[in-house]
Structure formats: structure tokens, C-alpha cells
Amino acid sequence: MFEAFVGAGGQNPESFYRSFSKQVLRAAFNTREDKLERLFEKQQQGPIIQASQEQNRELSRQISEGWSRPFGESRRPFNLLEKRPSHxxxxxxxxxxxxxxxxxxxxxxxxxxxxxxxxxSMIAPNYNTEATRIEIVVGGKGDVQIVCPHLSRQQEEGRGREEEEQQRGRHYERVQSEVSSGTVFIVPAGHPSVAVSSRDENLELLCFGINAQNNQRTWLAGRNNVLKQMDRVTKELSFDQPAREVYEVLNAPREEVFLEGPKEREQEREKGEGRDGPLELFAF
Incomplete structure (x- = not known):
């Protein structure tokens, strides 16, 4: 759980400075006690403070010019929508x-x-190596699926089941939910996930990747599928299938990152369009 610590405040919101002893504050600020009391006790307007028109104009001017950061260099706001798409x-x-x-x-x-x-359409199945993603649906609706090995282990009861699972190998469960504007969901690092937009409107996802240093997003389907980097023998051994059939499936997608959604794909197949790879390779 994260807590907000308020420094610049008074009685409401309460400033954490008020928790220090008066002696410490006097020494730290080299200021008389009466001045410190006025500084750290006057504010009582609450966490949301109404600014005057003049103050609003000054804040707007600072934002347009690039304000001075309290702990570093001056920076302008960054508009993500103005950046060229990576995909x-x-x-x-x-x-x-x-x-x-x-x-x-x-x-x-x-x-x-x-x-x-x-x-x-859909964003291709993928996972992050280091970052845990907090995703917010800011527009539209759709469906999200997350693959979770922990859930299946929690559902196993007793030592016998545990040993049985070890003999079978790891088992995964799919966590699936419909999402719409305002939905917030979390995808832990290393957990494969996919998001599919509805057929009625676009699905917009705002994502914050926590612990982002050295993170890599790994794509599990599409033209840039990480499995395509495997050599021929490894493909054959991993899937217990001839390399030719593995290549056919992995090379079938014509696009990357954003792909045709499941319902659109089914519609194409009914019309006899597109290519049908040997999906039994993955035993769906």
C-alpha cells in the first residue's frame, strides 16, 4: 500500500513537519517558533485548494514556459499523444x-x-520481463485475458496434489474479464496477457509499467514472435512436431503487435479468406 506524505500543508491537509519536535524544527529551519507555527498550522482548506484568478494565470504561465522542478532541472510537460507511435x-x-x-x-x-x-482487433499476446503493468481503460470496451500459474497452484489442495502437479508439469489458468471505460487491472511481470477490442468501438488502454528499468516487452505472437528466434532443432524438440509445421504456424501472421481479433478472424475463415495454419500444434 502507498501512502501520500504531505510536506507543504498545515492542519488540513496535515503537514508531516508538525510531527517533529519544536526544538528540531527551530534548529532545522533556524527560525523562531512563532514563525514556524504560522507556516505549518495555517492551512485548513483541505487537500483541494481554490486558487485566485491571478494565481491561476501565474500557474498557467509557468506551465507554458516550463516550470522549475523542486529537486532538479526545469522541464516542460510531456504530451504522449504527440509522440510518434512505436507500433x-x-x-x-x-x-x-x-x-x-x-x-x-x-x-x-x-x-x-x-x-x-x-x-x-487485438494487441498480440505478450509479457514484460521486469515491469508490473497497471492498466486503465480510458475508452471503449473489450476483453482481457491473463495467464497465471499461481492461481492453479492455489487451487491445488494437499501434498498429494502438489506431487501430482510436479509430475504433470506446471499448469496454468486463464484469468479472463470483460473491461470497459474506467476498469483498472494489473498484469504482474512475467505473466502473458492479451487484450481484445469489441467489434463496436476502439479499446484504449493507458498503462503504467512499474519497475521499468531493464524491462523488455516480449511478443508471443505475430510477425515478431519471440519463438521465431528458436533454431530448427529446438522448435522440433519443443513442440514435438516437424520444423516445417512449426514454421508454418509461426510465420502465418502478416502483422505484428496489433493483429486481427478472434471474431474478425472467424468471419474471414467463414468467407474462405486468409490462411489457416496447423493450430493443433498448440493443442487448443
């Missing part, structure tokens, strides 16, 4: 920002991204 095709676009774009993100160890998934 874009007819199925959607992805804009991303990290420490190289906005130094403040370096201090917080956060990545920020905005995915706009076209109606009926």
Missing part, C-alpha cells in the same frame, strides 16, 4: 514513453504507454 497498423497503434523521453520517469522507474486497439 502502428490498421489494427491499432502504440505510443510509449520512458526515461529517455521524459527524465522524470527515470526517477520514478516507470514506463508509460497508450494503446489504441481498433474495433475487432
Amino acid at each position: 502502428s497498423n490498421r489494427h491499432g497503434e502504440l505510443r510509449e514513453a520512458d526515461r529517455t523521453d521524459y527524465p522524470e520517469l527515470r526517477d520514478l522507474n516507470i514506463q508509460v504507454s497508450l494503446a489504441n486497439i481498433s474495433r475487432g
Whole structure:
């Protein structure tokens, strides 16, 4: 759980400075006690404070010119929507920002991204190596699926089940939910996930990647599928299938990052369009 610590305040919001002894405060600020009391006790307007028109004009001017950061260099606001998409095709676009774009993100160890998934489309299954993602639906509706090994282990009861699972190998469960504007969900690091937009409107996802340093987003389907980096023998051994059939499935997607959604794909198949790879390779 995160808590907000208020320094610049008074009685409401309460300033944490008021918790220090008066002696410490006098020494720290080299100021008389009566002045310190006025400084740290006067504010009683609450966490949301109404500014005068003059104060609003001054704040607006500082923002437009680039304000001075309390702990570092002066920076202008960063508009993610003005950045060129890192990935874009007819199925959607992805804009991303990290420490190289906005130094403040370096201090917080956060990545920020905005995915706009076209109606009926999906963002390819993927996972993050280091970052835990907090995702907010800022527009549209759709469906989210997260693969979770922990859930299946929690459902096992007793030592016998545990030993049985070890013999079978790890088992995964799918956590699935419909999402709409205002929905917030979390994808832990290392957990594969996918988001599919509804056929009625685009799905917009604002994402904050926590613990972003050295993070890599790994794509599990599409033209840039990480499995395509495996050599021929490894593919054959991993899937217990001839390499030719593995190649056929992995090379079938014509696009990357944003792909045709499941319902759109089914519609194409009914029309006899598109290519059908040997899906039994993955035993769906």
C-alpha cells in the first residue's frame, strides 16, 4: 500500500513537519517558533485548494514556459499523444514513453504507454520481463485475458496434489474479464496477457509499467514472435512436431503487435479468406 506524505500543508491537509519536535524544527529551519507555527498550522482548506484568478494565470504561465522542478532541472510537460507511435497498423497503434523521453520517469522507474486497439482487433499476446503493468481503460470496451500459474497452484489442495502437479508439469489458468471505460487491472511481470477490442468501438488502454528499468516487452505472437528466434532443432524438440509445421504456424501472421481479433478472424475463415495454419500444434 502507498501512502501520500504531505510536506507543504498545515492542519488540513496535515503537514508531516508538525510531527517533529519544536526544538528540531527551530534548529532545522533556524527560525523562531512563532514563525514556524504560522507556516505549518495555517492551512485548513483541505487537500483541494481554490486558487485566485491571478494565481491561476501565474500557474498557467509557468506551465507554458516550463516550470522549475523542486529537486532538479526545469522541464516542460510531456504530451504522449504527440509522440510518434512505436507500433502502428490498421489494427491499432502504440505510443510509449520512458526515461529517455521524459527524465522524470527515470526517477520514478516507470514506463508509460497508450494503446489504441481498433474495433475487432487485438494487441498480440505478450509479457514484460521486469515491469508490473497497471492498466486503465480510458475508452471503449473489450476483453482481457491473463495467464497465471499461481492461481492453479492455489487451487491445488494437499501434498498429494502438489506431487501430482510436479509430475504433470506446471499448469496454468486463464484469468479472463470483460473491461470497459474506467476498469483498472494489473498484469504482474512475467505473466502473458492479451487484450481484445469489441467489434463496436476502439479499446484504449493507458498503462503504467512499474519497475521499468531493464524491462523488455516480449511478443508471443505475430510477425515478431519471440519463438521465431528458436533454431530448427529446438522448435522440433519443443513442440514435438516437424520444423516445417512449426514454421508454418509461426510465420502465418502478416502483422505484428496489433493483429486481427478472434471474431474478425472467424468471419474471414467463414468467407474462405486468409490462411489457416496447423493450430493443433498448440493443442487448443
